[in-house]
Amino acid sequence: MLIRQLSLAASLFFVVYLIQESVINQFRLPGGGFSILLIFTLVWAILSTPEIAALGGFLAGLLMDLSQSSSGPIGQWTLLMIAACYVAGYLGSGNEILAGNPLGFTFFTAAATFFIEIAYVVTGALLGVQAGSFGQVLITLLGISLWTLVVTPILLPIFSRLHELIFNTRSPL
Amino acid sequence: MRRGGEGRGRLLLISLIVTALFLITLDLRGVGLLEGARQATQTVLSPFQRAGSVAVSPFKNFFSDITHLGRTRNEIEKLRAENAKLKSVLINRKNADAQLKQLKNLLDLAGTAGYKVINARVISQGSSQSFAQTITIDAGATAGIKKNMTVLSESGLAGVVKDVYPRTALISLATDPTFRIGIRIAGTQQIGILSGRGNRSSNLQLIDNLTTVKVGDILLSRGSVANRPFVPGVPVGYVTAVDNSAGAIAQSATVHLYTDFATLGVVSIVVGAPTINPGDALVPAKPQPTPVPTVTVYATPSPSPTN
Numbered sequence: 001m002l003i004r005q006l007s008l009a010a011s012l013f014f015v016v017y018l019i020q021e022s023v024i025n026q027f028r029l030p031g032g033g034f035s036i037l038l039i040f041t042l043v044w045a046i047l048s049t050p051e052i053a054a055l056g057g058f059l060a061g062l063l064m065d066l067s068q069s070s071s072g073p074i075g076q077w078t079l080l081m082i083a084a085c086y087v088a089g090y091l092g093s094g095n096e097i098l099a100g101n102p103l104g105f106t107f108f109t110a111a112a113t114f115f116i117e118i119a120y121v122v123t124g125a126l127l128g129v130q131a132g133s134f135g136q137v138l139i140t141l142l143g144i145s146l147w148t149l150v151v152t153p154i155l156l157p158i159f160s161r162l163h164e165l166i167f168n169t170r171s172p173l
Numbered sequence: 174m175r176r177g178g179e180g181r182g183r184l185l186l187i188s189l190i191v192t193a194l195f196l197i198t199l200d201l202r203g204v205g206l207l208e209g210a211r212q213a214t215q216t217v218l219s220p221f222q223r224a225g226s227v228a229v230s231p232f233k234n235f236f237s238d239i240t241h242l243g244r245t246r247n248e249i250e251k252l253r254a255e256n257a258k259l260k261s262v263l264i265n266r267k268n269a270d271a272q273l274k275q276l277k278n279l280l281d282l283a284g285t286a287g288y289k290v291i292n293a294r295v296i297s298q299g300s301s302q303s304f305a306q307t308i309t310i311d312a313g314a315t316a317g318i319k320k321n322m323t324v325l326s327e328s329g330l331a332g333v334v335k336d337v338y339p340r341t342a343l344i345s346l347a348t349d350p351t352f353r354i355g356i357r358i359a360g361t362q363q364i365g366i367l368s369g370r371g372n373r374s375s376n377l378q379l380i381d382n383l384t385t386v387k388v389g390d391i392l393l394s395r396g397s398v399a400n401r402p403f404v405p406g407v408p409v410g411y412v413t414a415v416d417n418s419a420g421a422i423a424q425s426a427t428v429h430l431y432t433d434f435a436t437l438g439v440v441s442i443v444v445g446a447p448t449i450n451p452g453d454a455l456v457p458a459k460p461q462p463t464p465v466p467t468v469t470v471y472a473t474p475s476p477s478p479t480n
Contacts, residue, residue, distance in 0.1 A: 021218050022225035025297050028435055035302045051182040058189045065196070066214040068336065068343045069299025069307050071351065074207045075196030077303075082189045121304065127201070131304035132350035132371025140304060140371070 008166045009044075010059055016040045017063040025069070031143020034151050037064065038116070042109045043152070043159040045085035046092030048167070053089025057081035072120070072129045080123065084116045102156055110149040117141050212338055215309075219296075219341040222309060226296040230268055268438075275439040278327030282441075286406055286455055289445030290325065291316050295437050296341070306349040306371065308332075310440060313340045321402035323394070323443040328457070329408035329431035330354070330394060331440050344440065347409070347430055348372055355395040356409055358386065359456045364395055367409060367428060375410065377426040386426050388412050391456050396446075404443050406451035431457065 020037045027033065041060035045053035061081030065074040088108075098104050118141065121131045131137050200207045255263060276292060283290040291312055299307030312318055314337045322334040324344050332352065335345040345352055352369035356377070363386065365379040379386060390412040396405025410430040417424075 018218070018221055020300065021297070022221035023229060025222075025300050026225050026229045028298060032302070033300065035300060038302065051185050054186050054189055058193070061193070064302070066211055067300065067303075068211065068215050068218075068309060069305055070303045071305035071349075072303060073197050073200035074211070075193045075198075075200060078196060079190065079193035082186070082193060086186060117302070120302075124304070127197070130350040132369070136350075136371030137304065144302065 005166050006055070009056065012162060012166070013037070013041070013056065013059050013063065017060075017067075021067060029147065031146065032140040034144060034147035035064075035113075036151070036155070038113055039109060039148055039152055039155060040159055041081060041085060042088055042112050043105070043156060044163055045088035046098065046105065046108065047160065047163045048089050049093055050086050050089035053085040053092075054082050057083075057085025060085075072124050073127060076120070076123060076127060076129075080116060080119050084112060084119070088112055102153060105156060106149060106152040109152045110145050113148040114141060114145040117144055212336070215336075215338045215341060215343070219309075219338065222297040222341070223311060226294075226311075271436070272438045275327040279325060279439060279441045282325060282327065282329070282455060283443070286404075286451040287447035287449075288325075288404060288441075288443045290441035291318060291444055292439060292441050293318075293342070294439055299343075304350065304371065306346040306352075306369065306434070307335065308344045308346060308437060308440075310342050310344060310442075311340070312442070313338045313342045315339055317444055318342050318442050319401075319444075323400075323402060323404045323407060325407060325441040325443060326432040326437060327439075328433070329410070329455075330403075331432050331434075331437065333402045334442060342442070346434055347375065347432065348434055354403055354409065355397070356392045357395045359391040359393050359453045361390070365423075367392065373430050373432075373434060374413070375428045375430055377412065377428045379424045379426075382423045384424070386412055386415055386424055388415060390426075392428060393453065393455065396450065400443075400446035404446040406453070406455050408455050408457055 061078035064077035293310035293312035297309040336343040
């Protein structure tokens, strides 16, 4: 049963990744745009148990690492996403503040995106990956976080419903 | 029972983290298998990216157009007058015309210098979640493109070929933070290194600390050994500000790149360079200032009303 659920979830992650790479990346959005895969993974992680969240983070991170636009070594996004999703899953599971609160969910996702991107810059600097001038990094960080804040409420019901369908759980939203 | 579940959870987390660290180590040590995985992913993705590019082409520059609304107001007003059917036709045609104009300028540029080029369309723009500035083009190894070839836009240097796949290629743009190019200043022939900063403004570091640079100086690519990664003489940008801070080892300056990366639709990849260095032949003409007519109005005060 769990294997079937995980396979379905993995296919879903791949579809979202495909949408990100073939559609979302076509738009020249100001401020760096948004990553639908990052939003999806974080929403998924908040709705899941920490272990499932970490597995989701591993898969999404691996896909992000395999993206041609990824400038860091393969494994950097994977490592960050495992950690971020585990924390998101830990803070999200059974959290009364987030349950039935889409606004809290949205802010949590946007804040998580902001911190993940900061972590990416910091670990990138340690691994010798250049991210650009301080001003440009700041603009991209704020841009991606703001876009996440705008896009998450639109996508949240869809992602939440998909999670509900695969894991046969009642959505907290 | 619960303790066992927690133990398994911890074991899973540790396994995943160790796998990620293992991947980082392998990649940093240059294991070819991982690079092959990235190439395979790109090969799988490229048909979807092509389809996506066609599907979203009418809306691609929507946000870029919004930011330039002031400049294109007249055009928008003209379009407003058209009916709905003509509007959609015009949007599609506008896209094709823009690409045609870019292509014509590109061929002019390449023809002047005698570069042998392959033209390609931009099919995807890299996500900025990784702070990298890249694009994907619809031509790859089968078209004769190789790694480390110069990429031109209609107005000058666009970037360099970073990775090549059978039918697509990944271009690292001149704005990418990892991008470096040796340049020379047109006329004075001073040399320096230009580094990308994530936006259209780049950083120039002169090699010789005795030379000086002026605002308005035009930068051309200096060229590399065997013309890879850079062919000589490609216009790169012009100096907008000079850093004159005392005690600096070498003079530095801010450079505005010629290429408008937000509207990049067609690019050319230089596959063959001329035997003779084009020198300053590609230096763009200075823009002619448009005379602004001034209208002087003399106001004559009317006599104050008297009762």
